[in-house]
Every structure is written in structure tokens, then in C-alpha cells.
Amino acid sequence: MQGENLFNPSDPGVRLLAQAVQDLPPQALALVYGGPLPGLRQGATRWAIDVREQSAEEPAALVAPWAVDTTPRFRAAAVWPRAPRQGLLRGLPGPRSLGPAARRTPAVRRPQRQGAPSLARTITALLGSCETIERDRGYHLLAAEKTDRFDAKAAAELLAARYEIAEPLLGEVPLLSAPGVFCRKHLDDGTRALLTALAATELPTPRRVIDLGAGIGPLALWAAKRWPKGHVLAVESNVIAASLVRENAARLGCERVEALLSDGLPAAHPWRGTVELALVNPPTHAPPEAFAALVKPLPHWLREGGEAWFVVNRSGRLVQVLQDTRAQIETIEAPGFWIVRARWS
Numbered sequence: 001m002q003g004e005n006l007f008n009p010s011d012p013g014v015r016l017l018a019q020a021v022q023d024l025p026p027q028a029l030a031l032v033y034g035g036p037l038p039g040l041r042q043g044a045t046r047w048a049i050d051v052r053e054q055s056a057e058e059p060a061a062l063v064a065p066w067a068v069d070t071t072p073r074f075r076a077a078a079v080w081p082r083a084p085r086q087g088l089l090r091g092l093p094g095p096r097s098l099g100p101a102a103r104r105t106p107a108v109r110r111p112q113r114q115g116a117p118s119l120a121r122t123i124t125a126l127l128g129s130c131e132t133i134e135r136d137r138g139y140h141l142l143a144a145e146k147t148d149r150f151d152a153k154a155a156a157e158l159l160a161a162r163y164e165i166a167e168p169l170l171g172e173v174p175l176l177s178a179p180g181v182f183c184r185k186h187l188d189d190g191t192r193a194l195l196t197a198l199a200a201t202e203l204p205t206p207r208r209v210i211d212l213g214a215g216i217g218p219l220a221l222w223a224a225k226r227w228p229k230g231h232v233l234a235v236e237s238n239v240i241a242a243s244l245v246r247e248n249a250a251r252l253g254c255e256r257v258e259a260l261l262s263d264g265l266p267a268a269h270p271w272r273g274t275v276e277l278a279l280v281n282p283p284t285h286a287p288p289e290a291f292a293a294l295v296k297p298l299p300h301w302l303r304e305g306g307e308a309w310f311v312v313n314r315s316g317r318l319v320q321v322l323q324d325t326r327a328q329i330e331t332i333e334a335p336g337f338w339i340v341r342a343r344w345s
Contacts, residue, residue, distance in 0.1 A: 014037065232254070
């Protein structure tokens with residue numbers, strides 16, 4: 001799935017953002033949590049928050065927002081928010097790293113009528129002003145200048161924002177979550193459906209479990225608590241989510257949970273061929289080739305007799321991919337979802 005989140009150069013929003021900063025010297029520009037912008041000279045500082053946002057052609061530092069070097073040194077920061085408030089958090093290193101009177105330029109498409117105005121209000125609260133300087137086919141190019149009205153305290157508080165997810169299926173200690181991750185304020189319905197099905201099934205005690213696409217770790221941590229002598233590998237491509245897996249494992253006392261920052265299952269790993277159980281809540285919105293690339297390595301990671309459990313809202317696409325790997329498949333209907341159990345001989 002490498003490169004899934006890199007920019008499409010023909011996208012009008014990407015074009016607006018690139019044009020806004022194309023005349024700046026690269027050393028004065030920060031590209032905040034998105035793919036490389038087309039047409040820019042090489043040498044700009046680029047931060048990525050997900051392994052899939054990295055590319056060999058345009059290096060990026062993979063780092064969580066709170067770990068970015070925020071020494072003021074840039075004249076401009078270009079930000080591509082995926083959703084207004086989440087995107088703003090992803091862009092927070094920008095205003096803290098900008099020098100005096102520097103400009104911060106996010107491009108945002110209005111997913112809802114209030115999308116761009118909502119983002120503009122939040123930027124204004126942080127920097128003191130924000131204006132739409134150009135529009136193109138549903139995209140708004142917003143610009144804000146850092147002045148002495150920059151609210152450093154509000155920026156720091158937004159970076160430090162945390163949520164607690166209390167879920168009986170996961171025990172008494174709530175999970176910590178944060179902006180910038182999937183389903184940040186509650187346990188998503190698909191994960192809950194999979195956990196409910198697993199809890200109702202007698203399974204042999206596994207020594208090694210993988211949680212593929214772990215998010216903040218609910219499946220991994222549930223497995224670690226159910227089988228306290230087992231080891232769990234939580235595979236996740238988002239650096240914020242992976243760090244929260246580690247933090248949640250420490251909070252819950254799950255010392256045998258390890259977070260692996262990776263775009264899917266790596267080709268080489270000591271666990272390859274030794275795993276008894278895989279738990280997967282796959283991104284069904286991913287392109288077909290990316291979806292298949294995520295699923296197809298699983299048989300090579302499982303030992304003989306191992307199995308994988310998936311949760312999807314439509315089973316057809318997953319079943320087709322699994323059939324291509326010669327899996328034995330069982331489907332279980334759950335409210336709003338399908339649980340798919342796969343074994344390989």
C-alpha cells in the first residue's frame with residue numbers, strides 16, 4: 001500500500017496548494033503531513049505521519065506532531081488537511097515552526113458545507129486571522145499569517161489532546177486516543193463486531209498473534225488480555241496510532257504487545273511462518289490492488305493450522321482475495337458486518 005496517500009498532481013486542490021508556495025526557496029518551506037507537491041524544487045522539509053506518505057523520490061521525516069522540531073525557521077508551511085479539525089492537528093508543527101510574519105497555507109476541500117469555515121475559525125483562533133484566497137471546484141485555499149496574536153498555549157493544548165475510550169469488551173481501563181487516528185473517540189462498530197464474535201468462540205491458546213492495521217490497538221490489547229502468555233504484534237502504518245499502541249499496552253499492563261510501524265506485513269520478520277492467529281479490520285475503502293497487497297501475505301506469516309479473522313461490511317471482495325490464496329473460508333453474519341474466518345492447509 002506504499003504511496004496510497006501521496007498527492008495526485010492533477011487534483012485541483014493539490015494544484016492550488018503547489019502554486020501558492022512554488023516561488024519560495026525550498027529551505028524556507030515546510031510541507032506538513034502530506035505527499036510531495038508537484039513542481040516544487042527539491043529541498044523543502046517534509047513531515048509524514050504515515051509510512052504510506054513516504055517515497056524514495058521525496059524523503060520525509062516520519063514523526064508525530066508533538067515530536068517535530070518546532071524551532072521557528074520557515075517562511076511558509078503548506079498543509080493538506082484530510083478532514084478539517086484532524087487535518088489542523090496534523091498541521092500544527094507548521095505554526096509553531098514558522099518565523100515572525102510567516103504564512104501558513106492549507107488547502108481544504110469542503111466535505112460538508114461547514115468544512116472550510118470551521119477550519120478557518122480554528123486557524124483564526126490559533127494565528128489571529130485566516131482568509132480564503134482562492135477557490136477551485138469545491139476546494140478552498142486558506143492562508144493565515146503568524147503574528148504576535150499567535151496563541152502558543154492553544155496550539156500546545158491541541159497537540160496534547162487525548163481522548164479516553166471506555167469499552168467493556170476491553171476491560172476496566174479505558175484506551176487513550178488522540179486526533180489523527182481512525183475512530184479517535186470511540187471503538188468502531190466493526191472492531192466491536194469482531195471482538196464479540198471472538199469472545200463467543202472457543203479458540204486454541206495462541207502463542208503469537210498479529211493485529212494487522214492495529215490502529216490504537218483494541219484488537220491487540222484484547223488478545224493480550226485474553227491470552228496473557230501469548231505475544232502480540234500490532235502492525236500499524238500511522239505513527240500516532242503506533243505510539244498509542246505502546247502507551248495503551250503500558251497502561252493496561254500488556255508487556256507482551258509490540259507495535260510494528262509498517263505498511264502492511266514486511267517481507268522479512270522473525271515471526272514470519274510462526275503466527276497462530278491474525279486479527280484484521282481491513283480498510284475496505286482502499287484500492288483493490290492495495291487491499292489485495294495487505295491480505296495476500298497472511299498465509300506466509302501463519303504456521304500450519306493458523307487462521308485469520310476479518311471483519312468487513314461486505315464480504316465479496318475479501319472472499320475473492322482469500323480464494324486467490326486457496327484459503328478455506330467461513331463467513332459469519334453480524335449486525336451490519338460479516339466476520340470472515342480463513343484457514344490455509
